[in-house]
Amino acid sequence: MEKPIEGEKKVFMTGNEVVAWAALAAGAEIMYGYPITPQNEIMHYWTRLAPKYGRMFLQTEDELSAGFTTIGGVMGGRRAFTATAGPGNVLMQEPMAMAEMMRLPVVVIIMQRGGPSTGTVIYSQQEVTLTTLGGNGEGFRIVYSTASNQELFDYVIKAFNTAWKYRFPTFVLGDGYQAKMREPLVIYDPEVRGISPVPAEPFLGKPGVPGVDRPPGHYRNTYNTEEELYEVIMGLARAYEAIIPEVVEFEEEAVEGAQLLVMSHGVVSRAAKSAVRALRRDGYPVGYFRPITLRPLPVEVMRRRAKEVRQILVAESAYGQFARLVKEALYGLQVEIVPLFRPGLGINPEDIYSRVQELIKGGEKGAGHIAATHA
Amino acid sequence: MQGILQPPMPKSWRKETKPHKFCPGCGHGIALKALGQAIDELGLQGIAVFGCDIGCSLLAWDFFDLDTVQTHHGRTIPVMVGLKRARPELICIAYMGDGGGYAIGAQHLVNAATRNEKITAILINNTQYGMTGGQMAPTTLPGQKTETTPYGRDPELTGYPTQGPEMVAAITDERAYVARGTVARPGQLREFFKRALQNQIDGRGFSFVEVISACPTNWRTNAKETWEWVEKLMPTYFRVGELKVPEALRGKGVEAKDEETP
Ligand SMILES: Cc1ncc(C[n+]2csc(CCOP(=O)(O)OP(=O)(O)O)c2C)c(N)n1
Ligand code: SF4
Ligand SMILES: [Mg+2]
Numbered sequence: 001m002e003k004p005i006e007g008e009k010k011v012f013m014t015g016n017e018v019v020a021w022a023a024l025a026a027g028a029e030i031m032y033g034y035p036i037t038p039q040n041e042i043m044h045y046w047t048r049l050a051p052k053y054g055r056m057f058l059q060t061e062d063e064l065s066a067g068f069t070t071i072g073g074v075m076g077g078r079r080a081f082t083a084t085a086g087p088g089n090v091l092m093q094e095p096m097a098m099a100e101m102m103r104l105p106v107v108v109i110i111m112q113r114g115g116p117s118t119g120t121v122i123y124s125q126q127e128v129t130l131t132t133l134g135g136n137g138e139g140f141r142i143v144y145s146t147a148s149n150q151e152l153f154d155y156v157i158k159a160f161n162t163a164w165k166y167r168f169p170t171f172v173l174g175d176g177y178q179a180k181m182r183e184p185l186v187i188y189d190p191e192v193r194g195i196s197p198v199p200a201e202p203f204l205g206k207p208g209v210p211g212v213d214r215p216p217g218h219y220r221n222t223y224n225t226e227e228e229l230y231e232v233i234m235g236l237a238r239a240y241e242a243i244i245p246e247v248v249e250f251e252e253e254a255v256e257g258a259q260l261l262v263m264s265h266g267v268v269s270r271a272a273k274s275a276v277r278a279l280r281r282d283g284y285p286v287g288y289f290r291p292i293t294l295r296p297l298p299v300e301v302m303r304r305r306a307k308e309v310r311q312i313l314v315a316e317s318a319y320g321q322f323a324r325l326v327k328e329a330l331y332g333l334q335v336e337i338v339p340l341f342r343p344g345l346g347i348n349p350e351d352i353y354s355r356v357q358e359l360i361k362g363g364e365k366g367a368g369h370i371a372a373t374h375a
Numbered sequence: 376m377q378g379i380l381q382p383p384m385p386k387s388w389r390k391e392t393k394p395h396k397f398c399p400g401c402g403h404g405i406a407l408k409a410l411g412q413a414i415d416e417l418g419l420q421g422i423a424v425f426g427c428d429i430g431c432s433l434l435a436w437d438f439f440d441l442d443t444v445q446t447h448h449g450r451t452i453p454v455m456v457g458l459k460r461a462r463p464e465l466i467c468i469a470y471m472g473d474g475g476g477y478a479i480g481a482q483h484l485v486n487a488a489t490r491n492e493k494i495t496a497i498l499i500n501n502t503q504y505g506m507t508g509g510q511m512a513p514t515t516l517p518g519q520k521t522e523t524t525p526y527g528r529d530p531e532l533t534g535y536p537t538q539g540p541e542m543v544a545a546i547t548d549e550r551a552y553v554a555r556g557t558v559a560r561p562g563q564l565r566e567f568f569k570r571a572l573q574n575q576i577d578g579r580g581f582s583f584v585e586v587i588s589a590c591p592t593n594w595r596t597n598a599k600e601t602w603e604w605v606e607k608l609m610p611t612y613f614r615v616g617e618l619k620v621p622e623a624l625r626g627k628g629v630e631a632k633d634e635e636t637p
Binding site for chain 1: 387424441443444446447458459460462465483
């Protein structure tokens with residue numbers, strides 16, 4: 001069967017369309033999904049494209065089912081995925097708790113929308129807490145936060161390999177704005193970039209007769225004793241911690257000599273980057289830092305950078321969900337963390353530029369205070 | 376003694392995990408024996424996958440020499456649906472309680488049935504929530520005392536027992552197999568399971584078997600009372616028999632016989 005993408009191709013696509021193409025290129029074999037704005041078009045493109053390449057789709061009765069059917073697909077050894085948003089992401093957390101416990105390589109695309117509740121469907125970074133730490137678990141999962149349609153393509157492909165290589169549920173975060181925004185990007189056959197698919201293997205329905213040719217695969221998430229469960233969780237924790245150095249990703253710019261660092265993630269980091277460039281051009285000692293993995297966070301480099309500056313401005317389209325993760329990562333350091341929270345609203349470069357300007361001007365007046373807290 | 380006084384265990388049972396973990400007198404063990412025999416007779420050990428729910432069915436997570444996944448409460452049907460869609464050559468069995476199938480996971484049962492998902496769902500009707508200590512289930516009998524209906528279930532307040540197979544029969548097309556068996560007639564139950572599995576093997580459609588079962592622990596019944604409950608009382612609300620049999624499965628010599636007593 002022909003490849004969905006031969007070589008490389010310049011295209012002009014919405015984020016949702018990009019996700020469908022990326023999943024095809026990544027060799028995803030089946031998507032399970034339930035309609036919710038703003039991710040609907042992922043399914044719309046997938047259902048149009050998938051049959052041409054022998055891929056499958058199932059529209060389920062809700063997101064609980066979308067998550068649990070994805071688990072079934074993955075346990076059958078297929079590269080399976082789902083996509084959701086907002087209230088659907090809430091329901092998705094139940095199956096993801098099971099995936100976390102059993103280390104199932106499910107891939108979930110989250111196109112965040114404004115909340116709480118049904119909220120809105122465009123700008124939002126309000127599903128950070130839910131996606132990184134949702135479920136009745138410990139957050140043993142990998143979450144990529146993308147900033148552009150190019151990154152959506154790159155990281156959806158990467159997510160399948162990350163999931164199957166490390167065997168932790170893997171999420172790709174975007175938002176309604178990215179989902180609907182059209183941008184130029186290059187889509188490609190992963191092979192031409194030297195990316196080959198990590199093979200998927202079945203958990204259930206392996207070759208041979210269980211009990212005759214091989215022991216049966218018995219997977220459970222219920223344990224009889226506290227000690228038994230403790231061992232399982234500690235095993236998960238050790239496995240998760242071991243992969244952190246390999247998995248974490250970040251992007252930084254102009255951190256050399258910076259006194260203030262703008263920290264952001266996802267689409268907001270685009271505004272942050274252009275604001276920092278403009279501020280630098282105008283002579284302000286400002287740096288840009290953006291974690292690409294929100295779980296696990298690149299804690300080591302974040303702490304190193306935090307020690308070099310006086311202040312960190314955390315900009316996000318949420319009321320402190322990302323900032324909470326940042327504070328935890330920087331716990332114990334004497335750096336001042338300043339919020340720029342706009343829950344469910346977009347953030348422009350000007351918003352960041354003017355806030356930084358105020359902070360630096362204010363900082364000059366109150367330099368004594370900042371130096372003291374920095375010491 | 377084994378093999379002389381006791382009939383042999385089904386081949387698909389995992390010997391290492393026997394005796395099983397259910398309470399003495401529990402119906403789950405009888406149902407799983409009938410299922411094991413059906414799997415043996417159809418030669419499915421190499422391709423059948425067993426999914427069990429949360430509820431006392433979870434105690435079967437290592438029961439069979441079959442690849443097995445124990446899921447969340449009510450979510451076994453979607454896990455098996457997802458697996459079946461991804462690996463149609465496997466025979467996928469979703470095993471659950473009446474709380475799992477008719478309450479928290481009812482949307483999955485209804486929609487899997489409507490979509491004619493080619494899986495086999497088996498639901499143990501023990502008229503209450505066994506694992507959590509005997510609360511009301513959708514199947515609780517009128518007047519039955521449970522932990523959450525201590526004065527007896529009042530149909531005015533909480534309705535009548537769910538008619539599960541009747542509902543599934545009503546919402547499926549002619550490709551579905553639907554039956555209600557009972558642990559009081561294990562021979563018949565085994566034949567129902569065989570037809571339900573055959574319907575999946577044939578790639579025809581959804582199959583559903585409810586099993587009238589016993590929970591002496593939460594019913595607080597002795598052996599005699601338990602069997603009266605299963606054999607006499609429950610069938611007055613839940614009619615035993617086949618509700619829907621696809622044409623191709625009819626007249627295959629598996630009609631209800633009751634050659635065994637437990
Ligand atoms: C989401 C969720 N809600 C509630 C429970 C608690 N719970 C565990 S088993 C059970 C009821 C089991 O009853 P049933 O499905 O009838 O199975 P039985 O034990 O009677 O065989 C409940 C409510 C749970 N595990 N998960
Ligand atoms: S509580 Fe009831 S259903 Fe559960 S194992 Fe005991 S007898 Fe069986
Ligand atoms: Mg029950």
